Amino acid sequence: MSDRPGEANVRMSAFSAEAMKRAAARAALESVTHGMRLGLGSGSTAAHFVDLLGARVREGLEVICVPTSERTRAQAESLGISLSTLDETPQLDLTVDGADEFDAALRLIKGGGGALLREKIVAAASTRMFVIADATKEVRTLGAFPLPVEIDRFGARSTMLHIERVARGLGLIGPLTMRDAEPGERFITDGGHYIVDCAFGAIDDADALAARLSAIPGVVDHGLFIGLATAIFIAGAEGVRILGNISGDPL
Numbered sequence: 524m525s526d527r528p529g530e531a532n533v534r535m536s537a538f539s540a541e542a543m544k545r546a547a548a549r550a551a552l553e554s555v556t557h558g559m560r561l562g563l564g565s566g567s568t569a570a571h572f573v574d575l576l577g578a579r580v581r582e583g584l585e586v587i588c589v590p591t592s593e594r595t596r597a598q599a600e601s602l603g604i605s606l607s608t609l610d611e612t613p614q615l616d617l618t619v620d621g622a623d624e625f626d627a628a629l630r631l632i633k634g635g636g637g638a639l640l641r642e643k644i645v646a647a648a649s650t651r652m653f654v655i656a657d658a659t660k661e662v663r664t665l666g667a668f669p670l671p672v673e674i675d676r677f678g679a680r681s682t683m684l685h686i687e688r689v690a691r692g693l694g695l696i697g698p699l700t701m702r703d704a705e706p707g708e709r710f711i712t713d714g715g716h717y718i719v720d721c722a723f724g725a726i727d728d729a730d731a732l733a734a735r736l737s738a739i740p741g742v743v744d745h746g747l748f749i750g751l752a753t754a755i756f757i758a759g760a761e762g763v764r765i766l767g768n769i770s771g772d773p774l
């Protein structure tokens with residue numbers, strides 16, 4: 524278990540990291556059955572799941588899927604996976620997505636790829652949410668990965684100050700950085716918002732921080748996913764371990 528982002532990744536070759544992500548994706552795919560309504564996550568681990576799902580669809584599996592980003596939509600479309608929207612298909616059976624960090628209570632930090640708002644909406648519309656990850660994402664305390672917060676473009680500076688104040692009230696102090704797509708060009712989410720990356724370090728009371736961030740008017744959503752994941756498929760050198768319950772409720 525790592526407390527520093529990338530610590531174990533340094534030891535892990537790029538090939539084995541990708542192999543582990545794919546192993547986690549393959550294990551989660553075993554729960555997908557004919558006729559399911561699926562949420563498709565975003566990021567490199569979720570992309571392995573979409574790729575493997577595409578192969579099953581070519582073999583005849585019928586599922587209907589709601590993507591959590593335009594990038595995932597394009598990938599799924601290119602693989603011939605049937606797509607829908609949450610307006611057409613408002614309730615889903617299962618969402619499979621990656622995460623930037625998770626803890627033993629199945630709490631997550633997400634949004635490293637900037638898709639956290641749609642990811643959270645889709646996960647909340649799903650009976651179950653499976654997280655697929657390599658073992659480097661497991662932490663004792665969330666927060667080594669800077670917490671992404673999606674904010675409205677209007678009054679962005681003011682909203683950042685508000686986030687800082689709220690965090691300080693919980694003893695969390697750390698630089699807040701407006702995310703850029705490239706130097707000099709702001710990152711804009713699929714929903715048209717900015718992302719602020721908050722490097723607080725260890726977040727001892729994630730539940731309180733989540734509630735206080737949600738109450739800030741300019742905050743559209745934040746990357747703390749609490750009470751949404753029902754199972755986490757963790758791929759490591761010894762194979763895939765499952766945290767939580769693949770058939771049931773969040774912890």
Ligand SMILES: O=C(CO)[C@H](O)[C@H](O)COP(=O)(O)O
Nearest residue numbers: 566567568621634635636638
């Ligand atoms: O939350 C996300 C995107 O918003 C991703 O799930 C998260 O960043 C993990 O990505 P990867 O699988 O590439 O490590």
